[in-house]
Amino acid sequence: MAKRQLTRRQTWRIDKVQEERAARAAKRESRMLDELEGGDLGPEQIGLVIAHFGIQVEVEALDGEQAGQVCRCHLRTNLPTLVTGDRVVWRAGNQGIGVIVAQLPRSSELCRPDMRGQLKPVAANVDLIVIVFAPLPHAHANLIDRYLIAAEHAGIQPQLLLNKADLVDEENSTHLNGLLTTYRQLGYPLLEVSAHEGGGMDELQKRLDGHVSVFVGQSGVGKSSLVNSLLPGVDTRVGPLSEVTGKGTHTTTTARLFHFPGGGELIDSPGIREFGLGHVSRDDVEAGFIEFRDLLGTCRFRDCKHDREPGCALLKALEDGRIQPNRMASYRHILASLPAAEY
Numbered sequence: 001m002a003k004r005q006l007t008r009r010q011t012w013r014i015d016k017v018q019e020e021r022a023a024r025a026a027k028r029e030s031r032m033l034d035e036l037e038g039g040d041l042g043p044e045q046i047g048l049v050i051a052h053f054g055i056q057v058e059v060e061a062l063d064g065e066q067a068g069q070v071c072r073c074h075l076r077t078n079l080p081t082l083v084t085g086d087r088v089v090w091r092a093g094n095q096g097i098g099v100i101v102a103q104l105p106r107s108s109e110l111c112r113p114d115m116r117g118q119l120k121p122v123a124a125n126v127d128l129i130v131i132v133f134a135p136l137p138h139a140h141a142n143l144i145d146r147y148l149i150a151a152e153h154a155g156i157q158p159q160l161l162l163n164k165a166d167l168v169d170e171e172n173s174t175h176l177n178g179l180l181t182t183y184r185q186l187g188y189p190l191l192e193v194s195a196h197e198g199g200g201m202d203e204l205q206k207r208l209d210g211h212v213s214v215f216v217g218q219s220g221v222g223k224s225s226l227v228n229s230l231l232p233g234v235d236t237r238v239g240p241l242s243e244v245t246g247k248g249t250h251t252t253t254t255a256r257l258f259h260f261p262g263g264g265e266l267i268d269s270p271g272i273r274e275f276g277l278g279h280v281s282r283d284d285v286e287a288g289f290i291e292f293r294d295l296l297g298t299c300r301f302r303d304c305k306h307d308r309e310p311g312c313a314l315l316k317a318l319e320d321g322r323i324q325p326n327r328m329a330s331y332r333h334i335l336a337s338l339p340a341a342e343y
């Protein structure tokens with residue numbers, strides 16, 4: 001069927017209907033907020049945003065008698081956008097619905113570009129990025145380096161994790177041992193586990209204790225298997241959730257915060273699992289290679305591209321063995337993949 005061209009008048013009417021609907025939703029929300037604020041609100045207390053639904057959030061009480069309880073909350077209109085992992089001041093209402101009064105400062109932000117390419121926070125206060133790789137699918141150093149750059153850029157500690165250790169064999173061990181040696185030499189913490197066979201999982205659990213973590217890595221490395229093994233009996237499928245926005249009700253996926261039984265928290269969503277694969281600048285890439293740090297700014301030319309320039313500190317370090325050739329190759333590969341404007 002041919003697509004019917006809408007007349008200007010029809011488009012105008014549709015926009016108008018949508019605007020009116022959005023205005024009504026905002027009014028409803030503000031009326032509910034007024035009612036709540038006018039009624040019996042509990043005292044101010046500290047909470048943790050464990051899920052986010054556009055104009056409402058789910059908050060877990062962190063202190064007082066209600067500690068551990070979860071409550072849907074409305075947001076006061078003057079609040080900045082909240083994301084999963086945010087700590088907030090909130091007040092409980094008598095209908096089981098509360099009000100967020102203030103956002104507490106974030107210690108870190110994970111950001112991703114939105115549909116317009118603008119960076120938006122998707123999770124707050126994450127302090128450990130677990131970068132998962134495996135013998136299968138083939139572990140590319142380049143991909144691990146991209147995640148490391150993203151972690152360094154966000155100022156969040158990375159933890160490297162080789163999963164499917166049960167699949168290490170004569171054929172792939174040379175490649176994998178090379179990778180492990182490279183990252184150990186750089187001082188990155190590294191664990192080896194098998195989500196299937198359980199080896200190393202206790203140690204991983206201990207490592208996650210006391211942290212707010214995210215798991216990132218290529219599709220198929222076993223992130224779901226790891227999370228399911230660490231959160232037995234919890235349905236972690238981050239499925240579509242019904243969200244009420246100014247534009248009506250539609251479904252969306254949101255990041256969710258889970259508590260590990262052994263301690264520590266996980267923030268998970270399909271978007272977060274691929275964190276780090278987008279948007280980085282040339283400067284981010286350079287700063288993300290930790291062994292370059294002390295050398296940056298010491299080349300003879302200020303705009304040195306560390307390619308063939310005389311007096312280049314990075315090339316000298318490569319020659320002296322202070323930079324590993326595979327990391328230099330990875331750096332060049334990542335730079336070459338940046339959009340021309342950044343290069």
Ligand SMILES: Nc1nc2c(ncn2[C@@H]2O[C@H](COP(=O)(O)OP(=O)(O)OP(=O)(O)O)[C@@H](O)[C@H]2O)c(=O)[nH]1
Nearest residue numbers: 163164167194195196197219220221222223224225
């Ligand atoms: N041999 C072995 N296989 C594993 C292990 N962990 C996961 N797998 C398998 O690897 C495959 C991919 O695992 P998933 O947990 O779905 O991987 P994922 O990283 O969550 O993948 P996406 O959902 O695509 O992001 C599945 O067939 C798992 O059964 C492990 O420790 N050993």
Ligand SMILES: [Zn+2]
Nearest residue numbers: 299304306312
């Ligand atoms: Zn240089």
